[in-house]
Amino acid sequence: MAQGIPDSSKKLFEFVRDNINTDGNQREAEAKSYLILEHLLKVDRNDIILDRSVTLLAEKSKTLLKYIDRINQGEPVQYILGEGYFYGRPFIVNSNVLIPRSETEELIELILNENPDKRLRVFDVGTGTGCIPITLAKERPGLKCFALDFSPRALKVARQNAERYNVSIEFFLIDILKEGIPVDHLDVVVSNPPYITRKEMEHLERTVKDFEPHTALFIPDEDPILFYRHIAARAAARLKPKGRIYFEINEEYGADVSKCLVENRFQNIKIIKDIHGKDRFVRGEKSI
CATH class of the missing domain: 1.10.8 (Helicase, Ruva Protein; domain 3)
Incomplete structure (x- = not known):
């Protein structure tokens, strides 16, 4: 010793x-x-x-x-140990993916509570570790889950996590800013895209800004809803009538994301706060 x-x-x-x-x-x-x-x-x-x-x-x-x-x-303990907990389960993590956050666990709860059907088709845009579709598939066996990410290294981690939990997720290597969602007749599209502006970087903890992948964190100051705009348009083309979209958001841009959904003919749009009282999620339904 x-x-x-x-x-x-x-x-x-x-x-x-x-x-x-x-x-x-x-x-x-x-x-x-x-x-x-x-x-x-x-x-x-x-x-x-x-x-x-x-x-x-x-x-x-x-x-x-x-x-x-x-x-x-300053290195995050999750990267040091090679795993981080999400919804009570350890997920493989490394510097190619964001560390799953507790706020995203609330997004899981929201989707499960609002969509009781066990046969839903769910698509996660920007999957990272795969924690969202994998957790949904574990909590609601029978769901058919799909996911995409633009990073091959992130998808490698997501596939490892899916294998660890013995769930069947169909993964796609796609840049959502350039291509559409490759699956039709969806019931739910969910995304926790990059939403931190560059001007906010100085306020972030060192463990985040110095170690987590910037491509999964930051968006241009001049276009803070860049990803939401593209995802909403792609989702509108692939969701069934009354299919739902769920976003995790920067608390400063709830109204802008909601307006983006209106422009893409979504209805019943709602901004939802997290347990800390911050605007954290936006959901909407595709018009008939």
């Missing part, structure tokens, strides 16, 4: 927590410590509470110290 690293699970947890630099945010340091110990040593919260003994061999001691160092350099 490396010198100075304890062999008590509780003391080890405290060691990791106290050596992670999170600018005084102890809750964040604790959350990252739990993730690291569970991944590296299969030690969970109960083990730590009961202070079970652990065996930390020299190689894993070195790995633990490297993890702490990488976190302190």
Whole structure:
């Protein structure tokens, strides 16, 4: 064991927590410590509470110290460990895809609650890790899910996640700004596209702006609804009458995205807030 690293699970947890630099945010340091110990040593919260003994061999001691160092350099813990949790499930992640966020879990809830039919055809635009269609398919067996992304590397990750959870998703390598949606008779189109303007970059945490893929995050300042405009037009051509579209949005542009849906002949349009009270989703229905 490396010198100075304890062999008590509780003391080890405290060691990791106290050596992670999170600018005084102890809750964040604790959350990252739990993730690291569970991944590296299969030690969970109960083990730590009961202070079970652990065996930390020299190689894993070195790995633990490297993890702490990488976190302190700003790298997201999910990239370090190679997975991030979404809707209670670990998804493979790397620097080619965005780390799934809790707000997108609310988007899953919205789609499931508003669409009880088990035989829906669902298309996810800009799938990244594949967390949206894979989670929908796991939560509602019988759904037929499709997804696209313009990045071959992102699609590789999405396919790995689909294989991990044994769900059948048909993936397409497509740039939605240049091509249409390749599947017809859809019940639902969903997308969490890039929606952060470049001028907002300076306000982002280092873990986001320095490590996550910019092509999945940022849009031009002069055209903040670029992706929504293209996706809405493509979706209108492929959805069934009364089929629904769901967007995750930048809270500043809910009205603009709604107007975009109106221009593409959607109705029953609604801006929906997330659990923090911010405008986070826009949904609409295709006119008959």
